[in-house]
Amino acid sequence: MTEAYFQEGFHLTPRFGAAREMLSRVPGSAESAVIDKARQVFARTSLKAIALLDGDHVLWSAYKEPSHPATRFSGYSLGKTVTAMTVGHAICDGKLKPTTEVPELVPELRGTGYDKVTVAHLLTMSSGIRDGSYHAAGTPQVQEKIRQIHAGQGQWRDLLPLVNQRRVGFFGKALEPGESFEYKEMDAFVLGLMVEAAAGQPLSTYMEERVLPAIGIEGPVALRQDKSRTTYAPTVARMTLPDWTRFAAWVKKQEGQPGCIGDFVRAATRTQIANKSNVGFSLHHGYGHFVWTDNPRHRDSYWAWGFGGQRIAWNRSNARMLVVFSSLENNAEEVFDLYREWAALP
Known part of the structure; x- marks a missing residue:
């Protein structure tokens, strides 16, 4: 039986069995040099947790008080990448198709701008719907509705x-x-x-029963939802740093695997549409499936990132990854420089 605590708008999963084992080893001399630089970056910036990975090996991690290994960090829009991988599972389970149109599963959006919008369009943020939602400069009516939802007086569906x-x-x-x-x-x-309609259960339940265990998450994970159990997919998950590293390692492993999930991850982590917008353009010129691509500082890399400086970095040349959590969006250049050096190691 899972525990739910709605006063903060989250559903808490149980601890899962058979979590992905994350290993450790002694860093080599070149790795130690980059880790020394990482220590300096970590000390002088607003970063509050960091991990440097090579495949399933965590070479170095650190926390700033009051954070610690059991702290569940909000990834903010890192949750979009978790949602993307959940969509991949739903497609591979035969519950969705990339061509499935929104009104087929969300009938209250029939006859709106979401007509003819497909799963593929949503994954690439190319629905064409006017942005007036959470972080954008939405109308006073939208902002008031969001305030009510946060106060427990409404449901996320009220925004539709x-x-x-x-x-x-x-x-x-x-x-x-x-x-x-x-x-x-x-x-x-x-x-x-x-996904919720296709699976016939709350998105949080589908994630809890099907997706998070498959990824090898240990848990508990806090999944954001309202009192109606509608899950807020854009910023869905709060997990510990060890579980975020498990997620990162799973994505990297699936990138090289045959089969449906591997195909989905390969597509998700490659540019599907050019980013010519005023959001993130200086950092990424492309977008995959809720994954940022085409970083001008490191063309081989792809990233998940969230408001406030949360980052997961991967690249296609090797299995070196970076996971960071921050309290301010003021360290992007230093994080990019650090990852470029880490990813360049053999």
């Missing part, structure tokens, strides 16, 4: 009637699905609703 209109381009023509990238919360939220 308020943010479902197609964005209009420069010449007054509505953007078509798939036409352009625009980062937003609602595409991820609607995709979570589609």
